[in-house]
Amino acid sequence: MLVLAVPALAGAAQYGNMTLDSKVESMKKAGVGPVIYPHDKHEALFKCADCHPKVFKEKRGTNNMSMKMNMDGKFCGSANCHNSPDAFPLYMCTNCHTNVGAKKK
Amino acid sequence: MKASSFRKLKAALLCSLVVAFGYTVSGSVAEAVQAQPTAKPPAKKEAPAKIDPNDPASLIYLDTAGKPAGVGGTAAAPASQAFKAGMGWHPQALAGTGLPKDRYGLVDWAKLVRENIIKPKASLDPDEEEMPPLKMDVLIPAKGDFVNDVIYPHEMHTYWLKCEVCHPQIFVPAKGSNNMTMVGIVQGEWCGRCHGKIAFPLTDCNRCHSSPKAKK
The missing domain is CATH 3.90.10.10 (Cytochrome C3)
Structure with a gap:
């Protein structure tokens, strides 16, 4: 379900930016674009085991993330992540979503 | 007999004299010792005795930056009317009210x-x-x-x-x-x-x- 546009770079854990756009239809309705997830930024801050496999399954397309899940404290919105004072909060739409307000009437 | 009683009287007189002299001397010394501290405390009291910004009961004035600006009078003799106003509504007082808070620590x-x-x-x-x-x-x-x-x-x-x-x-x-x-x-x-x-x-x-x- 989760379609990732950026292919994995050859080698080890260098994933760079990953585009999360499996829910792009719903995103369009909400007036936001796909999420560009900076995996490398997170690599610099955390160990693999901090997120994998507890928070995110490593296999692409198996997580079925949605904003609702984030809001309920899963995935990006886990208790020590973007649902806590340690990271920017979930309402900062533009920090993750591209094309925000593109469809705004 | 007479001489011995006179000698006793003389000794008693001398003793009382010594005691009286000693009393006056020691009294004046004690007064001098007492007088020193009574002169000092007012200077000490001017310095803030204890300011604990986290203690809602501590009588403090905050400046515009939210830092303790100093103490006013005592609760019995407030320095000004601002003292009363400050006691009613400032963050420290609010923290002590026990108002219900949400999970972000904000008043609900x-x-x-x-x-x-x-x-x-x-x-x-x-x-x-x-x-x-x-x-x-x-x-x-x-x-x-x-x-x-x-x-x-x-x-x-x-x-x-x-x-x-x-x-x-x-x-x-x-x-x-x-x-x-x-x-x-x-x-x-x-x-x-x-x-x-x-x-x-x-x-x-x-x-x-x-x-x-x-x-x-």
């Missing part, structure tokens, strides 16, 4: 109203009629397919606010005619006019996004 004003903990006057004008809260929930569908819809409670908002505070400048009073977006709200439009400023912040998504969508 809605809970205060629901549990009748405070009863503010409707208006400063005694002649003004109090409008009862409007019991009307509005379902605001979230635009995406996944995020919970919002149930907007007029009741809690009209407890604090008049209709004119929000209508028609901020919200057109017709269902579906306000094209609200979360981005706009974050940037201070619609709900963001108050929430995140004087009302609870946007951090807790599910406090508003509370009505699950029918499963897709």
